[in-house]
Amino acid sequence: MKGLWKKDWYLMKELKKTLILMMLLVLFILFTELNNMIFVLNYMTILSSMMVINTFALDEQKNGNAFLFTLPFSRKTYVTEKYLFGMILGIIGWGLTIAAAFAVSMIKQTDLKWGNLGLQGIVAFGVFIVMLGIAIPIQIKFGAEKGRIVLIAAVLAVSFAGAGIMSFLQGEKREQMMDQMQWILRQKWIGAAVGAGIVCLFVISILYSIHLIEKKEY
Amino acid sequence: MLLEIKDIKKQYKKFNLHCSMEVMEGRITGLIGQNGAGKSTTFKAILNLIHLDGGEILLFGKDHRKLTTQDREKIGVVLSEGNFSERMTPRECAQVLNSLYQKFDIQNFYERCEKMGVALNKQIKEFSTGMQAKLKILIALSHQADFLILDEPTAGLDVVARGEVLNLLREYMEQEEERAILISSHISSDLEGLCDDLYMIHQGKIVLHEETDRILSEYGVLKVEEKQYQRLEKKYLIRVKKESFGYCCLTNERQFYMENYPGIVTEKGSIDEVIEMMIQGGTV
Structure with missing residues (x-):
C-alpha cells in the first residue's frame, strides 16, 4: 500500500495551487465571519477529501489502470488505499480549517465558541465521510468523466427530492413534520444512531467498491 | 512451464478469442499477428485484466486469478497502452516501484535511465513516444522479474532504440537460465532475431506455432x-x-x-x- 500511497501524493502535487487558493478563501471567509464555521468546515473537508476523485481520474488516463493492476497489489488494496487517502485528505482539510479558525480568533482577539465548533466539526466530519462513501463507488462504476456527471446528478436529485417533499407538504402537515423532525433531533440517541448509520454506510460503500473493481475489465 | 494457456475463450460483439499457448522457462516466445488479431486481448487475459468466458490460464503453475503479491513481483509487464500517470516523473515512478517490489534496484534503474537518455525529472507527458516506450521497458526490467510479458514493447522506437531494447532483453535472458519472455510485435524483424518460437494469431485463433529457426530455414x-x-x-x-x-x-x-x-x-x-x-x- 505504501507504493500506492506515494503515487497518490505525487499526483496530488499538481493540485497544490488549488489547495493554496482554497486556504486563502477559507482565511478570507473566517476573517469576515468567524462564527460561520459550519459552512467553511464542510466546504474544506468535502473539497479536500474529494481530491481523491482526481487521483482516480489521473490513474485512469490513457489506460493507466490496466498497467497499475499488473503491479504487485490487489484491486482490494487499491480501493482500500483510495478510501484511506480520501479520509486523510478530509482530515487534513478539517484540521487546517480548525487551526485557521483558531489563528484568526487569536489575531482578531475574538472568543471562539468552542462548544459550537466541536459540534460543527463532528457534523462536517460525518458529512465528508458520507460524501466519500457515495463518490468513490460512483467513480469506480462510471469512470472519471461519467462519474462526475452522475455525482452531480445524484446531489441535484437529492436536493430536488427534498425540496419536492417540502413543497408537497402544505400547512399543518408541514408544521407537524417539522415538529416531529425537531423532536427527533432533540433526542440523545440520535447522535449515536446517525454515527452508527454513517459507519455502516461507509463499510457498505467500501465493500461495494471492492466488488465493482473486481468485476471491472481493463 | 511458466505460462500455460488452455483453450481460453473471450467473446466480444465483433471478436472472439479462442486460443491455447505455452511459454517455457529459458525461452523467448513471440506472439505475432495483424492489428486486431487478438494479441493485446491475450495479454490482458494473462494479466487478469479481463474475465474469461472459458478455459484456464496457469502462471507459475497457478490459476492466474489467484496469484499472490509475491507471485506478481515475479512478472515484468509492458502494455501497448498504459503506464504510470503522465503527470509523474521517472524519479517518482522509481520511488513508487521501490515501495512495491522487494527486488527493485533504484540505483540501477537511475543508471539505466541515464544511459538510455530518459530524463529522470521530466514529467512523462513531456516525453516523446520513443522515450515513453524506453521508460516502460526499463520499468519492466527493473525488479529482477522471472517472466516478462511485453505487448508491443518496441512500438514507437526508431531503429537504433529498437536495437538497444532488444539487446537489453537478450542481456536479461543471459542473466538467469530460468527466465522467459512472452513478447508481441508487429515488426517481424524484431522477433526474427530474438524469439525461440513464434505463435501466429489471426482473428483470435492461433494459426501457427513454430520454432523461429525452422520458419527461417525450412x-x-x-x-x-x-x-x-x-x-x-x-x-x-x-x-x-x-x-x-x-x-x-x-x-x-x-x-x-x-x-x-x-x-x-x-x-x-x-x-x-x-x-x-x-x-x-x-x-x-
Whole structure:
C-alpha cells in the first residue's frame, strides 16, 4: 500500500495551487465571519477529501489502470488505499480549517465558541465521510468523466427530492413534520444512531467498491 | 512451464478469442499477428485484466486469478497502452516501484535511465513516444522479474532504440537460465532475431506455432504456374494462394521441393511472408 500511497501524493502535487487558493478563501471567509464555521468546515473537508476523485481520474488516463493492476497489489488494496487517502485528505482539510479558525480568533482577539465548533466539526466530519462513501463507488462504476456527471446528478436529485417533499407538504402537515423532525433531533440517541448509520454506510460503500473493481475489465 | 494457456475463450460483439499457448522457462516466445488479431486481448487475459468466458490460464503453475503479491513481483509487464500517470516523473515512478517490489534496484534503474537518455525529472507527458516506450521497458526490467510479458514493447522506437531494447532483453535472458519472455510485435524483424518460437494469431485463433529457426530455414514460398501446381506433391503445402501467374504455396519443407522440382521458383520463408500466406492463403 505504501507504493500506492506515494503515487497518490505525487499526483496530488499538481493540485497544490488549488489547495493554496482554497486556504486563502477559507482565511478570507473566517476573517469576515468567524462564527460561520459550519459552512467553511464542510466546504474544506468535502473539497479536500474529494481530491481523491482526481487521483482516480489521473490513474485512469490513457489506460493507466490496466498497467497499475499488473503491479504487485490487489484491486482490494487499491480501493482500500483510495478510501484511506480520501479520509486523510478530509482530515487534513478539517484540521487546517480548525487551526485557521483558531489563528484568526487569536489575531482578531475574538472568543471562539468552542462548544459550537466541536459540534460543527463532528457534523462536517460525518458529512465528508458520507460524501466519500457515495463518490468513490460512483467513480469506480462510471469512470472519471461519467462519474462526475452522475455525482452531480445524484446531489441535484437529492436536493430536488427534498425540496419536492417540502413543497408537497402544505400547512399543518408541514408544521407537524417539522415538529416531529425537531423532536427527533432533540433526542440523545440520535447522535449515536446517525454515527452508527454513517459507519455502516461507509463499510457498505467500501465493500461495494471492492466488488465493482473486481468485476471491472481493463 | 511458466505460462500455460488452455483453450481460453473471450467473446466480444465483433471478436472472439479462442486460443491455447505455452511459454517455457529459458525461452523467448513471440506472439505475432495483424492489428486486431487478438494479441493485446491475450495479454490482458494473462494479466487478469479481463474475465474469461472459458478455459484456464496457469502462471507459475497457478490459476492466474489467484496469484499472490509475491507471485506478481515475479512478472515484468509492458502494455501497448498504459503506464504510470503522465503527470509523474521517472524519479517518482522509481520511488513508487521501490515501495512495491522487494527486488527493485533504484540505483540501477537511475543508471539505466541515464544511459538510455530518459530524463529522470521530466514529467512523462513531456516525453516523446520513443522515450515513453524506453521508460516502460526499463520499468519492466527493473525488479529482477522471472517472466516478462511485453505487448508491443518496441512500438514507437526508431531503429537504433529498437536495437538497444532488444539487446537489453537478450542481456536479461543471459542473466538467469530460468527466465522467459512472452513478447508481441508487429515488426517481424524484431522477433526474427530474438524469439525461440513464434505463435501466429489471426482473428483470435492461433494459426501457427513454430520454432523461429525452422520458419527461417525450412519454410518457403513456391511460385508455380497452373500446370506445375497440378503436378506438385501437396503433402507439404500448408497454404495456397491464387495469383495472376498461377499459385503461391507456403511449405514447411522447402528443401523437398528444391530437390524434387528444380524448375520451380522457391523463395526462402520470411516471417512476413509466412504471416501473409497464413492469413490470405487457403488450405490445400
